[in-house]
Amino acid sequence: MFFLYNNDYKYWFYLVLDLISIFFTIFSIFLSKKYNIWTYPVFIISYFINSYLTYKNYLYGSFIMKIYHIMIGLYGWFLWTNKKINITFCKKKDYIQTFILFLITCILNIVVEFLNIKNENDDNFHFIVNIIMNGLYFSSMYQMAIKKVENWIIYIISNILNILYIPIFLSSFYSIIIIFLSIEGFFFWKKEAIKSKK
DSSP: OHHHHOOOOSOHHHHHHHHHHHHHHHHHHHHHHTTOTTHHHHHHHHHHHHHHHHHHTTBHHHHHHHHHHHHHHHHHHHHHHHSOOOOBOOOHHHHHHHHHHHHHHHHHHHHHHTTBSSOOOSSHHHHHHHHHHHHHHHHHHHHHHTTBTTHHHHHHHHHHHHHHHSOOHHHHHHHHHHHHHHHHHHHHHHHHHHHHHO
16 A cells, blocks of 8 residues: 555556555455455565565665565465364454554564654654554454454454544545455354354
8 A cells, every 4th residue: 555655656667566556455355255265365465565665665664564464464374274273253362462463563663663764654643543553454464364253343443543544535445445345254254253153
């Protein structure tokens, strides 16, 4: 979603890459709702393109965060490929692990933001919201990797924050699509979790 936050492009090539990245992100959510294994290769392609764009625009902090997200994508791909995991609801242990990962991601995000040569955040408020959203995105991806229904709730919350606090039309439109797909995903996974419980 690099294009949605940065309008200063030197080459139209960056714009095309960013639109491809957005398409792949939406497609990966569509696949994950049906817990299709291809969600991870598609997601990784999207983030790989995104990380390239942040690197080329000297946003090294954002680049590191994209690589960090690719790592959780690889972890999820490994789990879905090599282990039979049923879709289930979170237990207390899962909530604790997710919260710890959320905090680690937020702290890492604060540290790497100082590596950005270009200033992505004009004020402290948006800086904090961006860090929280990164933490939420990573937490939802972790829960998706271990096939927890609640991952969709976290993803919905993070995209609502995106609409409320980063009011760019294309970004909001993109987030609305993701929210609708996430709501569908939630109900589909909830149904599967209830089935596997029985």
